[in-house]
Amino acid sequence: MMAEKGGYKHFMHKEIWEQPRAIADTLRGRMLLSEGDVHFDTWNLAAEQVKSFTKVTILACGTSWHSGVAGKHMIESLARLPVEVELASEFRYRDPIVEKSHLVIAISQSGETADTLGAFKEAKRLGAHTLAICNVIGSAMTRESDLHILTNAGPEIGVASTKAFTTQLVTLYLLAVKLGRMRGTLSVEAAQEHLTQLTQVPKMIEDVLKCEPQVKRVAREFMNAQDFLFLGRGPMHPVALEGALKLKEISYIHAEGYAGGEMKHGPIALIDEKMPVVVLAPKHPHVAYEKIIGNIEEVRARGGKVIAVIDEDDAQADSLADHVIRIPAASALLAPVVATIPLQLLAYHVAEMRGNDVDQPRNLAKSVTVE
Ligand code: AGP
Numbered sequence: 001m002m003a004e005k006g007g008y009k010h011f012m013h014k015e016i017w018e019q020p021r022a023i024a025d026t027l028r029g030r031m032l033l034s035e036g037d038v039h040f041d042t043w044n045l046a047a048e049q050v051k052s053f054t055k056v057t058i059l060a061c062g063t064s065w066h067s068g069v070a071g072k073h074m075i076e077s078l079a080r081l082p083v084e085v086e087l088a089s090e091f092r093y094r095d096p097i098v099e100k101s102h103l104v105i106a107i108s109q110s111g112e113t114a115d116t117l118g119a120f121k122e123a124k125r126l127g128a129h130t131l132a133i134c135n136v137i138g139s140a141m142t143r144e145s146d147l148h149i150l151t152n153a154g155p156e157i158g159v160a161s162t163k164a165f166t167t168q169l170v171t172l173y174l175l176a177v178k179l180g181r182m183r184g185t186l187s188v189e190a191a192q193e194h195l196t197q198l199t200q201v202p203k204m205i206e207d208v209l210k211c212e213p214q215v216k217r218v219a220r221e222f223m224n225a226q227d228f229l230f231l232g233r234g235p236m237h238p239v240a241l242e243g244a245l246k247l248k249e250i251s252y253i254h255a256e257g258y259a260g261g262e263m264k265h266g267p268i269a270l271i272d273e274k275m276p277v278v279v280l281a282p283k284h285p286h287v288a289y290e291k292i293i294g295n296i297e298e299v300r301a302r303g304g305k306v307i308a309v310i311d312e313d314d315a316q317a318d319s320l321a322d323h324v325i326r327i328p329a330a331s332a333l334l335a336p337v338v339a340t341i342p343l344q345l346l347a348y349h350v351a352e353m354r355g356n357d358v359d360q361p362r363n364l365a366k367s368v369t370v371e
Contacts, residue, residue: 012158036188071172111139243343
């Protein structure tokens, strides 16, 4: 068993560390840098059809839903198509509006999640064009869809999803570039710039993994906390949601993920000296850096403990937070991939220090094949 885990104590830890390789596999053979285009070998949509889409609906559950929220930012910004992200478990039960001009995307690691599959089939029945983004070849969603794209993360054994999430983000980024090129909203040069940035992601993930000793210190200090709050704005909001979900799933500590601007509309009441708040604050105008610094100040003013995830050269946030975790600077759309890694490590180490069964957390199954 230790051999299967490659010397790691848990599959989850191994899978966190596999991410540079997994993301390289997601990208392999798909980036046509000189043409400023993306190649998916399964792609079967003509430019006219792509131009005729009026809306994208993303269906997913759990972690895959979080990648959908990040994907909305990518597709809207590069392909200028409106995107709605739906909880697949709710979709069928509320008379959804689905039209032939809609592209419906199911995102699922397993490709077998009953709620997502059910919603996806319903969208297809209502006439939408369907695209499945899955990690498992030959899974039900890949068979049900008009088009599928594999994330190529390799098998994910830990119940808490890690490399499946970051490879979904990268796949969605590639898809956004592809749609942008086909719809004419992205020039060759702009696409080349996005693809060049994508080529740097595996190395960035290698670099960010070096924050593990610092994350372990934070985990030791807060392993007995009752609650955690995670804050992020813009494309960092789904990262906050994912950080909170990861911690809940394996450490059994209550955690909430919030968009930074929402803090004053409720959760601020929870903040006291016992409340650790993880603030995602990479320095980028699209993630409203000054506003997130404001969140840090508000938390500190109420005695809360701030753990800030910041760019490696950021001195301002450094002086304000109780703990900082430094990550390599990335563009607004790629920062979610990079910033997720320390949150996965935080959840892992807190759970491990609490002696929990990290790979098989209580009450959870890897794939939820019943509604
Ligand atoms: C992730 O850590 C969870 N175990 C869970 O939320 C999962 O993402 C969800 O059940 C969806 O699974 P899928 O991606 O296989 O559809």
